[in-house]
Amino acid sequence: MPDAGTFSPAVTMARSRWRAAEDNLYPTLINDPSAYQRGIAAIESVLAELRRRCNSVEELIAVEAAPEDLLATACPTGTVIPSDLLLGVACGMADREMSAERERHRRVQIVEAARAAGRVWAVLSGSEQPEAMTEGRRIEFHLPSETLIEVTVDPWSGGEPYRIDVAVTVADGRHTVSRTFTDRTAWLAALERYRADIEAAPSPAALLEMS
Known part of the structure; x- marks a missing residue:
């Protein structure tokens, strides 16, 4: 099932920000091959930290509002990517992963219920x-x-x-x-x-x- 706030204005606005961050960051990385691998590594590090700390879109939004500790942990040596873009891209990825997992779990429950009913x-x-x-x-x-x-x-x-x-x-x-x-x-x-x-x-x- 979706998070309680999935359809709230705050979630809608957050997802718009995260899509905009992807639209702004990825063309920049592609046009600068020397920074591409470092940029991808930074995104993956932030994403890994988000996976450890967040279990809902609301928690992602909360981290986005006060990201200093997370960014310091994920990128202790810093990064050349602007923090708002870096966090926005990683939050968007984490949000999609959570949505996919919720949908997978929902479908498993439907199939198990059908099997139990003999359908x-x-x-x-x-x-x-x-x-x-x-x-x-x-x-x-x-x-x-x-x-x-x-x-x-x-x-x-x-x-x-x-x-x-x-x-x-x-x-x-x-x-x-x-x-x-x-x-x-x-x-x-x-x-x-x-x-x-x-x-x-x-x-x-x-x-x-x-x-």
Whole structure:
């Protein structure tokens, strides 16, 4: 679940600052190869210290407001990167890591609940019913084969607003089969066929032949 303040104005403003710091710092490092490695090392050091001290976006914001101790610990010999940019980039990275971990944990809980209930499908995000979708995306997970079906509706995309991506896990990694549609009825019918094919497939590898 998101942090309590994830959608607060303070968090929104902080994330805007952190994105701006990345936009300002990275082009400077790329244009100065001699400083690039030192800059990356400083960012990684600050990020490592943030990982040790912070468990939420609110804690990142608090550290950003009084960063002296953290920067002295992470970069005891100093750094040529302006401290606001250095901390902003590292905070943005730490925030994304926390968000990714929360999302991973949330999905694990959904899958475990579906398994405990004896279900073979679990909706990881989006509408429970694809028929109700007018925009956005929906991700569904087939537990036995570890196959993901992502369906999206993008009314602003132009000629083919409906899409299905089927991500199949096989021995050499994850492969994706994709199709787009102009017609909503055809899209929904294809989704049902994919779900039936996934349930009936003798192995995940067989799903790669779907079209």
